[in-house]
Amino acid sequence: MDDFQIQAIGLMSGTSLDGLDVCCCTFRRKAGKWSFHIDCAKGYGYPEELKYKLGTGAQNMSALEFITFHSAYGSFLGKRVNEFMQEFGVRPDIIASHGHTIFHEPQRKIMYQIGDGAAIAAETRIPTVSDFRRLDIMLGGQGAPLVPIGDRLLFADYDYCLNIGGFSNISFEQDGKRIAFDISPVNYVINHYCRQIGLEFDRDGEIARRGAICRPLLDELNGMEFYHQSGPKSLGREWVETQVYPMLERYGLSLEDKLRTFYEHAAFQIFRIINANPSSAGNGKLLITGGGAFNKFLVERIEALCPCQIVIPGRQIIEYKEALIFAFLGALYMADEPGCLASVTGASMDNIGGILFKV
Template sequence: MDNFKITAIGLMSGTSLDGLDVCCATFSKTDGRWRFAIDAARGYDYPDDLKYRLGTGAQQMSAHEFVAFHSEYGKFLGERVADFMKEYGIRPDIVASHGHTIFHEPGKRIMFQIGDGAAIAAEARVPVVSDFRRLDIMLGGQGAPLVPIGDRLLFADYDFCLNIGGFSNISYECDGERQAFDISPVNYVLNHYCRQRGLEFDRDGLIARSGAVDAELLASLDALPFYSQTGAKSLGREWVEKEIFPMIDSRGLEFADLLSTFTEHAARQVARVVRRVGKPHPTMLITGGGALNVYLVERIRELAGCEVKIPSRQIIEFKEALIFAFLGALYMAGEASCLSSVTGAACDNIGGMLFKI
């Protein structure tokens, strides 16, 4: 569809549990090219109780409690959308909600993002599209990542688009197809150990910078079989809790050394991908909360040999919410949002379920 224009709000809640990101943007397509302008963006903190339930509490709920929480969290999202629209005087054509991932086991065709789209629509009184991943899962795909379609169509000037949140994921063009996958856990692990010590996160990576890398733990982390897999692959909380936390905890490291070692591991895995792809003089756009981790970015730049671009603070913090808004635009335009070359699904597909008042 050409000569198309739409205003969309994207909602993103990541595994690092930093809070809810909301971004409103206007998208237009002319002469086959998509363009965007951000109209407004902001974050909303999660109350401690909600943060706990989204983090680990939901997995322990009964079926009845879980369904009730699905509606409750959807209502919470709808209230934030209503607040956002009032604050900025915006009335979007569509709201696109990622929800919050509770279960991610694509090999079993299990994927669930909590946050009922119907509850969002009822509370905010605007059309909502949600549940973007389920169709891809049923088509044999990973249901993730979804951001690469936005990287391809909105950020095509960079060889690599790296997002660093709870997990790092990367996308790039290879032989005319978009390739993308999760690389490793990052903030999900770093923030987990920071919270154990009463910190939200390691600002600028200063604690990690002060520590020493533990060679034995680093070698064990780097040797995990996931990193040798090729093709479509994705990570979730379950894998981290089974593979990463026990490995780290068994070493009994000092806090700074733990953060330093895992930061080095995360940077090495990014560099491993970049070197394998082998693009000459590569450029890399880094977004997500990890782009603000100065030490981590330094290690990536040095190990990967990339020209690294850190965009505006707004793009750093809200790129995923922006791209979810874009997924809403693609849904309304009737264009694919899930790329089979990325997810491993049987075919490209238009994920999502529409709730319209």
């Protein structure tokens, strides 16, 4: 059936640990073209204990503790959805949950998105799709990123779609295929260092703005092997903890200088990708979303380096684009259309990832 309409809730929890994003959208496919409307959206902060477990605690749990937490976090997600539905008076056809990434090592075919979809479905009594990445990884892919299918079908007016969250990732069309990959860590590193002085993040980049660039550190960061790899590639906390943090600590810099250098690194890596993949429309239009779009100093550095027209959308799209696209993945699942693109992830074929729990 070509004319297809569905209302879906998307749940997104990113590596920056700034909380749970809930976005309820109505999607329609007509004459082969998808459109969307954001019906309502809200963010929910995490209690400190939960933030610790999602950040580092879960990685060191026993098997029994881990699976218990998996169920408990799923119930937490379901309860937040119930609050959301009651507040906004909605009851969607489907819930699509990203979960929270605890392990991501696709080269070993290892990944885990915590947050049991069965627990969400049990709490809400609404069909729930979760675990979107596993099939792609078993098909030889990275299982990430998943957002580019939404970039292609919902945000086609932009030449590049850049999301800046815990990690930066980008997607664009190349020779008729959607290309996408992680660029570098961003807020995952910035927030880590800000927490050391009792802050959750570097508001407007004010701390970094006061610092000076350490050229040897910048050169070492930019020279890391990951940045010279081609093809689908993705990043996880394991790489940051073993490769990036030791490098940042080696130079004995002040917090301001450390962050200033890292900002320049993050902005340069974005420039490097766009410069190497020019748009057929000239410099093109770059859409920036994610928490990093609010970081004035970081955006200034990207603007100073990149030759394209930068577009910062309204707050709702900035904050909830990833949750919106996870809702869209739920819509695609129900429409029996692939949500994982092999050209993006490196899998052997496009696939419909996810497990449906239905009560």
